[in-house]
Amino acid sequence: MSKTLHVAFVIGNEDRPELAIASLWRSARSAVPEGIELSGTAVFAVSNDVPVESQDGLTIRALQIPAGGRSAGAVAALGAQAGPLGVAGRLLEYNVSSHRLVRALRRDKVLMPALCAADIVVSADPHADWAVWALRKKTAAPLVHGPYAMANALSEMARA
Numbered sequence: 001m002s003k004t005l006h007v008a009f010v011i012g013n014e015d016r017p018e019l020a021i022a023s024l025w026r027s028a029r030s031a032v033p034e035g036i037e038l039s040g041t042a043v044f045a046v047s048n049d050v051p052v053e054s055q056d057g058l059t060i061r062a063l064q065i066p067a068g069g070r071s072a073g074a075v076a077a078l079g080a081q082a083g084p085l086g087v088a089g090r091l092l093e094y095n096v097s098s099h100r101l102v103r104a105l106r107r108d109k110v111l112m113p114a115l116c117a118a119d120i121v122v123s124a125d126p127h128a129d130w131a132v133w134a135l136r137k138k139t140a141a142p143l144v145h146g147p148y149a150m151a152n153a154l155s156e157m158a159r160a
Helices: 017-031 070-079 083-107 111-116 126-133 146-159
Strands: 003-011 036-046 058-064 120-123 143-145
Touching: 003 017, 003 111, 003 126, 003 146, 017 036, 017 058, 017 146, 036 083, 036 111, 058 083, 070 083, 083 111, 083 126, 120 126, 120 146, 126 143, 143 146
Parallel strands: 003 036, 003 120, 036 058, 120 143
Antiparallel strands: none
């Protein structure tokens, strides 16, 4: 009987989430030896309807992020400025978008249990870090950032 591992990816703010998903999935498959079956769930944040296609063993889901309110425009304008004020604005913009991703993920009653049931949860970008870190008390799975940490964790799990 072969061992089965399930990996979950969270992509927060990517222009081309399908490329990030394909790259992470390719890295995950190459990190796991032949005798182990690998399945996965990929979640990416979108503000509009995007067609979703699942790949062999990988379920891809779009997470609808609500549009920002009036303050989002002010934060974006602040982030566009030069100097220290612009740096503070970009940090605030990052913080706001990360929290919107966490709130949307918590509201999704299908994705949250799927992420918590994974053997490893991978954050693909800094915007997704906060959402993955929010799972720390809900799952015993390792929470990692990026393909190298994921490959290391998967190879360790495959050896165990």
